[in-house]
Amino acid sequence: RKEVEQDPGPFNVPEGATVAFNCTYSNSASQSFFWYRQDCRKEPKLLMSVYSSGNEDGRFTAQLNRASQYISLLIRDSKLSDSATYLCVVFFNTGGFKTIFGAGTRLFVKA
Amino acid sequence: GAGVSQSPSNKVTEKGKDVELRCDPISGHTALYWYRQSLGQGLEFLIYFQGNSAPDKSGLPSDRFSAERTGGSVSTLTIQRTQQEDSAVYLCASSPALGSGNTIYFGEGSWLTVV
Numbered sequence: 001r002k003e004v005e006q007d008p009g010p011f012n013v014p015e016g017a018t019v020a021f022n023c024t025y026s027n028s029a030s031q032s033f034f035w036y037r038q039d040c041r042k043e044p045k046l047l048m049s050v051y052s053s054g055n056e057d058g059r060f061t062a063q064l065n066r067a068s069q070y071i072s073l074l075i076r077d078s079k080l081s082d083s084a085t086y087l088c089v090v091f092f093n094t095g096g097f098k099t100i101f102g103a104g105t106r107l108f109v110k111a
Numbered sequence: 112g113a114g115v116s117q118s119p120s121n122k123v124t125e126k127g128k129d130v131e132l133r134c135d136p137i138s139g140h141t142a143l144y145w146y147r148q149s150l151g152q153g154l155e156f157l158i159y160f161q162g163n164s165a166p167d168k169s170g171l172p173s174d175r176f177s178a179e180r181t182g183g184s185v186s187t188l189t190i191q192r193t194q195q196e197d198s199a200v201y202l203c204a205s206s207p208a209l210g211s212g213n214t215i216y217f218g219e220g221s222w223l224t225v226v
Contacts, residue, residue, distance in 0.1 A: 034214075043202055043217035044154070087154070089215075097161070099144070099215065103153030 001026055003100045004090050010106040017078045021105045023088030024070045032091040033064055033071045037084045038104065044087055047073075078109045113137070115218035117203050123224045124193055132188045132221045136205030143186050144204040144215065145178055154202065160186065161208070193225045 033050035088102035116135040156170040200220040
């Protein structure tokens with residue numbers, strides 16, 4: 001089992017739709033969680049951190065469920081510009097630090 | 112510069128040749144990472160450096176791959192006797208420290224093509 005797993009998609013949604021991605025992680029010692037966004041042929045960039053209490057940034061909401069070991073990203077009112085690959089990132093320390101990136105979920109928002 | 116700088120941005124090399132990829136992290140960042148990403152695939156961890164500690168080389172795919180970080184700043188990833196399967200974008204990243212909650216910042220990558 002991979003340490004971080006994501007549905008690769010692609011998710012094809014119309015503008016204005018709400019879309020949600022999940023990411024599961026296998027290591028219960030995981031400490032920090034992030035969502036990164038990667039545009040085609042570009043480097044990944046931080047979208048938002050994920051806090052235990054959940055957090056919201058405009059149209060984006062991230063949540064963490066430690067009991068079930070998954071994090072989620074919700075995008076409301078999708079824009080064409082949201083089309084990208086969304087990477088789930090998990091940081092943990094089990095005698096050594098590790099930052100693991102999921103393989104990403106591809107999102108296409110169409111007019 | 113303000114961000115992570117990588118060079119060359121593009122490199123085409125013949126199979127069997129050695130290549131060196133350079134990364135200049137954000138000033139003051141003590142943690143430096145190398146990842147590899149093949150077309151349409153996820154990020155593959157290669158190696159990270161944290162300050163003066165021994166690097167974690169657990170992700171290097173073979174002994175043809177090596178990396179150095181001199182003076183706690185600039186890093187060089189070397190691939191010896193390149194193979195076609197080495198073709199990928201090599202992404203360098205840095206963060207203020209290797210610890211929980213530290214944002215990782217990526218460079219634009221070095222696109223390697225082995226022909």
